[in-house]
Structures are given as structure tokens and as C-alpha cells.
């Protein structure tokens with residue numbers, strides 16, 4: 087193999103890992119770790135926990151590429167992925183996913199704790215097998231149920247530091263769980279024809295675009311209410327509350343715009359905002375944790 091082709095092949099393996107999605111997933115896990123204790127968490131658990139969760143999520147993403155390769159090859163958004171293009175073959179992808187998945191489990195079991203390894207394994211199976219193999223092809227509620235796996239990382243992070251399942255960590259999971267439908271359905275509206283072409287029963291395909299827009303609006307309202315819970319339970323303070331309300335109103339603005347302007351551009355803008363939203367609301371949790379606003 088020439089130097090150039092091996093560099094290119096690394097790019098393909100990186101693409102298998104859905105690096106931008108995994109980056110945000112890992113960020114939410116890190117926030118879970120940092121919120122779990124006052125001050126700084128133990129460095130070993132922090133480092134190996136992050137590594138294990140990142141590798142497990144990457145392994146799940148690679149398995150998703152393997153299972154979905156035929157459908158991916160038929161949709162414009164995904165047809166240039168390394169399996170449909172033939173840049174990587176199925177066997178190598180499976181070996182890669184197996185190796186990084188096994189390293190993830192070993193790191194979590196040996197260097198972190200068994201609870202985190204177990205929950206991470208459940209998330210991996212939840213996304214790579216239960217969502218990708220079954221739910222995605224079976225029901226328009228696919229991403230709602232499958233969203234549990236994508237929402238788990240703050241809990242994984244928290245467990246990596248404390249070895250326990252804390253109600254506050256479950257609140258963070260709930261926020262991502264409620265965020266997932268508006269995040270994904272906004273994109274699914276813009277891409278509905280492609281999903282219909284490959285018979286994947288996403289909500290805009292099975293129940294129409296109008297109904298999906300309404301669901302996005304309702305989930306966005308629910309999200310705004312859910313994000314008040316960290317403040318109301320005393321987990322977070324005013325900086326978080328103000329951020330959550332402003333960011334939530336921003337999301338609501340996009341959801342309302344989608345009810346008014348029925349074009350794909352507005353839907354894709356909402357999708358883009360959903361990503362910025364999640365990043366910022368988790369950043370706000372962090373800022374609030376380390377620099378709480380005290381009003382005397």
C-alpha cells in the first residue's frame with residue numbers, strides 16, 4: 087500500500103465512526119462526568135471513561151454503516167460513504183468495529199468500572215442492533231425509542247466517575263431523549279423522498295409532513311419544559327436556567343417557522359440549530375457547575 091492510499095484509507099475508517107456525531111456524544115458524556123462531583127473528577131476515570139465511550143460509540147457507528155450499506159448506497163446523502171463506494175469492504179469494517187468495540191469494553195471494565203461498561207454495551211447494542219436492524223425498518227417511532235441509546239452518554243459519563251446511576255444523570259438523559267425527535271425529524275422532512283425511496287418508515291413518510299411538523303413543535307415545547315427540571319430540582323442554578331430558557335425559545339422559534347414556511351431550507355436550518363442547541367445547553371450546565379451565579 088502506498089503512503090497516499092493508506093492515508094486515504096484512514097480517512098475512510100474515520101468516516102465510519104461518524105466523528106462529528108460522536109464528538110457531541112462524547113461532549114455530553116464529559117459534561118456528565120464533570121457534573122458528577124464537585125471540583126475535578128479523578129483523572130484516570132475521566133480519561134479512560136472518555137476513551138471507552140468514544141470507542142464504543144464509534145464501533146456502534148461503524149456497525150450501523152455495515153448494516154445499512156445497501157440503503158445508504160441508494161440515498162444521495164449517504165451514497166458516498168466508504169462501504170457503498172467500495173472504498174472499504176464489509177469484512178474490514180466488521181473487524182474494525184469489533185476491535186475498537188472490544189478495546190472500549192476492556193478499557194471500561196479494567197480502568198473504569200463494570201457498571202459503565204455494562205451500560206455502554208447496552209447503548210452500543212441499542213443503537214447498532216435494536217435501532218439499526220429492527221426499529222429503523224419497522225416503525226416511525228424508530229428514532230424515539232432508538233433515541234434512548236443516543237441519550238445515554240451523560241449517564242455513562244456520570245457512572246464512570248461515581249460508579250452509580252444518579253437521578254441527576256437521568257435528567258440529562260431525558261433532555262437528549264426529548265431533543266432527539268425534533269433534531270432528526272427536521273432532517274427527515276427535508277430528506278423524506280429519499281427515505282420513501284428505500285422504504286424506511288420515517289415519520290414524514292408514513293404520517294406526512296404536516297403531522298411531523300406538529301410533532302416537532304410539540305416535542306420542542308416538551309423540551310423547553312424538560313430543560314427546566316435541572317433548575318427546579320436544585321441540580322443547576324440561574325446561569326443554566328437563563329441559558330435553557332433562551333435556547334429553548336430559540337428552538338421554539340425554529341419549530342414555529344417550520345409550521346409557517348414549508349420549505350426544506352427552513353427544516354434544515356432547524357436541524358442545524360438543534361445541534362448548536364444541544365452543544366450550548368450542555369456547555370451552560372458546565373459553566374453553571376463551575377461558576378454558579380450567587381444572588382445574595
Ligand code: HEM
Nearest residue numbers: 106107110111114163229232233236237262266270273361
Ligand atoms: C436516534 C437518534 C438520532 C438520530 C436518528 C439522528 C440522526 C441524524 C442524522 C440522519 C444525521 C445526518 C445528517 C447528515 O447526513 O449530515 C445526524 C447528524 C448529526 N447528529 Fe444526530 N441523530 C440522533 C442522535 C444524535 C445524538 C444523540 C447526537 C449527539 C448527542 C447527535 C448529533 C448529531 C450531530 C452533531 C450531527 C451533525 C453531523 C455532521 O455534521 O456531519 N445525533 N443525526
Ligand SMILES: CC(C)=CCC/C(C)=C/CC/C(C)=C/COP(=O)(O)OP(=O)(O)O
Nearest residue numbers: 107142143146147150206209210213235236
Ligand atoms: C455510547 C454509545 C455506544 C452510543 C451509540 C450511539 C450513537 C453512535 C448514536 C448515533 C445516533 C445517530 C447518528 C443516529 C442516526 O442513525 P441513522 O442510521 O438513522 O443515520 P444515517 O442514515 O446517517 O446512518
